[in-house]
Amino acid sequence: MNRLGNIEIGDITYTTYQLVVVPVVAVLAYVCLEFFLRHTKLGKQTVATTHNREVATSLGINAKKIGYVTFVIATILGALGGALAAPTTSLVPGAGTDMTVLSFAVVATAGLGQITGALIAALLIGIIRAIAVYAAPELEVAVPYIIMVLVLIIRPHGLFTVAQARRI
Amino acid sequence: MKVAVLSLVAAVATLILGYTLSWTITPIVIGLTYAIAALGVSVMARAGQISFGHAMYSCISAYTVAFLARAMPGADALVLIFAGVAASFLAAIVIGLFVVRYRGIFFGMLNLALSMVLFALLGKLYTLTGGSDGMRIVRPTMAGIVMERESFERALLVLTLVLSMVLAWWVQRYFRSGSGQALSAIKTNETRIEYLGFSAYFIMWKGYLLSAVVVGFSGAILALMQGLVTPEIGSWLRSGEFVFITILGGAGHAAGAFLGAVGFESVKLVSAAYFPGLWQFLLGLTLILVIFMFPTGFVGQIMKRIATQKRDRARAQARANATLQTRVPVRN
Numbered sequence: 346m347n348r349l350g351n352i353e354i355g356d357i358t359y360t361t362y363q364l365v366v367v368p369v370v371a372v373l374a375y376v377c378l379e380f381f382l383r384h385t386k387l388g389k390q391t392v393a394t395t396h397n398r399e400v401a402t403s404l405g406i407n408a409k410k411i412g413y414v415t416f417v418i419a420t421i422l423g424a425l426g427g428a429l430a431a432p433t434t435s436l437v438p439g440a441g442t443d444m445t446v447l448s449f450a451v452v453a454t455a456g457l458g459q460i461t462g463a464l465i466a467a468l469l470i471g472i473i474r475a476i477a478v479y480a481a482p483e484l485e486v487a488v489p490y491i492i493m494v495l496v497l498i499i500r501p502h503g504l505f506t507v508a509q510a511r512r513i
Numbered sequence: 514m515k516v517a518v519l520s521l522v523a524a525v526a527t528l529i530l531g532y533t534l535s536w537t538i539t540p541i542v543i544g545l546t547y548a549i550a551a552l553g554v555s556v557m558a559r560a561g562q563i564s565f566g567h568a569m570y571s572c573i574s575a576y577t578v579a580f581l582a583r584a585m586p587g588a589d590a591l592v593l594i595f596a597g598v599a600a601s602f603l604a605a606i607v608i609g610l611f612v613v614r615y616r617g618i619f620f621g622m623l624n625l626a627l628s629m630v631l632f633a634l635l636g637k638l639y640t641l642t643g644g645s646d647g648m649r650i651v652r653p654t655m656a657g658i659v660m661e662r663e664s665f666e667r668a669l670l671v672l673t674l675v676l677s678m679v680l681a682w683w684v685q686r687y688f689r690s691g692s693g694q695a696l697s698a699i700k701t702n703e704t705r706i707e708y709l710g711f712s713a714y715f716i717m718w719k720g721y722l723l724s725a726v727v728v729g730f731s732g733a734i735l736a737l738m739q740g741l742v743t744p745e746i747g748s749w750l751r752s753g754e755f756v757f758i759t760i761l762g763g764a765g766h767a768a769g770a771f772l773g774a775v776g777f778e779s780v781k782l783v784s785a786a787y788f789p790g791l792w793q794f795l796l797g798l799t800l801i802l803v804i805f806m807f808p809t810g811f812v813g814q815i816m817k818r819i820a821t822q823k824r825d826r827a828r829a830q831a832r833a834n835a836t837l838q839t840r841v842p843v844r845n
Contacts, residue, residue: 446625446749453622487633490626497623501615 360433367429374425375464378418382460391415395458447489454493456503466504516768520681523771524674531670538666540782542738545673546571546731548774551758552684553727556720558764559688561700562616565752566624569631570601570725571732572747576635577601578736579648590653590669594733601729605722613717616703625749635744647743650736666738673734677771680727685767687723696720728755761803763810772811776803 349361382388394401394411402408427441434440451470455462470489477488484491496504531538554567574597581588581596588596612623635642642648654660655668687693695716698706703713736742745751754777762773780799784792807814 442750449618449622450626453618457618483637484633486636487630490629494623494626494630497615497619498611501619503619 363433370425370429371464374422375460378422378460381418387411387414450489450493454496454504456500456506459503459505462503462505516766517682520678520768520771524678528671528674532667535663535666538670539738540778542666542670542673543735544774544778545677546735546738547754547758547777548771549673549677549680549731549734550728550755551762551770551773552680552767553724553731554755554759555762555764555767555770556684556687556696556724556727557620558759559693559700560696560717560720562620562717563756563759564624564724565621565749565756566626566628567724567728567755568747568749568751569624569628570605570728571735571751572628572631572635572742572744573604574598574601574729574732575736575742575746576642576648578733579650579742582650582653583648586651588653589657590655590672590737593653593737594730597733597736598726598729601732602722602726605725609718609721609725613714613721625752628747628749628752632744632747632749635747642744645744647741650740650742652740653737669734669738676730676734680730681767681771684723684727688767692716692719757800759810761800761810763807763812763814765809765816766812769810769812776811 349366351358351360352364353359380388382392390401390406391411391414393404394406394408398408401411427444430444451467452463454470455466470492473492474485474488477485481488500506527541531541550567550571553570554564557564557567577597577600578593581593608627612620612627615623636645638644652660652662652665655665655672660668688697695706695711696719698711699713699716706716707713732746735746758770758773758777760773761776762769762771776799777796780796781792784795788795803810809817
């Protein structure tokens, strides 16, 4: 069996898995998702439904089916994340709940429905949290939430949300 | 009126149960603290805003009780409870100022974020708070009387029952008041309520303060009952349980929080006793079933039943009137 081995940058040793495999798969998943939403019929219908469910339905889109498809995609992506994280973290039955809460924090930081935004926000929060482990270990658990609070104070609907008109 | 009588009967029954089987006092009081906390969460649920961090206020209140009991060894239990509630009220005034601008996931997550920061601080400031070991509270006097453990717990049971009824009455009264109606209008259509001349910000802030005070009561009582406060009181798991109970009971009426807590605690107690390895599984299963069968909670289901009964009765009455009218000319 072949081993992936390690990569050394400066004095720090990283495993190839963490430095290459995980980011490549993540970017691949992102590209696939964007392609699906922008260039396939089902994806375009999904975007239309999120913009205005009523208008989309009146144009003949089956909004219920779209909801179902979206849920399945979300499940697949969640499972992919878990599978990728599994070799580098310890597995416990409660691991999912912590991940759920953190993901919500990332999504709220980025703004609802912002896929590219979520990718950037996740990186931002992950890296700052890693720095916090060195700089202020007492606050490591709270760091993602502190970032979220700071972001939401400045931009109430998340970092990447475009302002929308209020509907009466 | 009916609800008031039923709650009084339930409270008396609980009291008799507590006095005859003294082991039930601890689960009953702790269950009631959950109910009171869910009552607070249901106030915000009225506005369609689910907070995933309200355990923060129960935690602030509980730690205030612990700090005050340590600083002033002679302080009475009632004084401690009052101080705890006052502390969570003051905290809510400040936190509420910026939290109530947000809606939906942002509101829920901001509350969760602040509760997580508090949780981390309580765990890490070891010299001040005792870290994750928490702080012990020496049993205080109750209304000036020095009590042994058993009589203290009984007194606490009576106090908690009275407080539950008063708080439920207060919240229900708020729901019926102008501010309460405006709060539910935020869920229906916020822009319209602003066009009517109300300030959505101020309405939300008022509701938020009420919910924090109610949750504060729950934290103070929990602290006195356990005689120990730990950061766990403020963890997001606890907030999640409050939300769980609110959904189970329904936010349509103040009684929902109590019905939800009874359901939650009994499922937890029974499954922990008979299926110790599976209690979380059973709890999850119950929630799924309840959401499928009664999407608006226990209270929503009951209200729907009552509405259908009323409608049926009105229809029967109308039909009776109609037959009467057709008969009248025949008789003349």
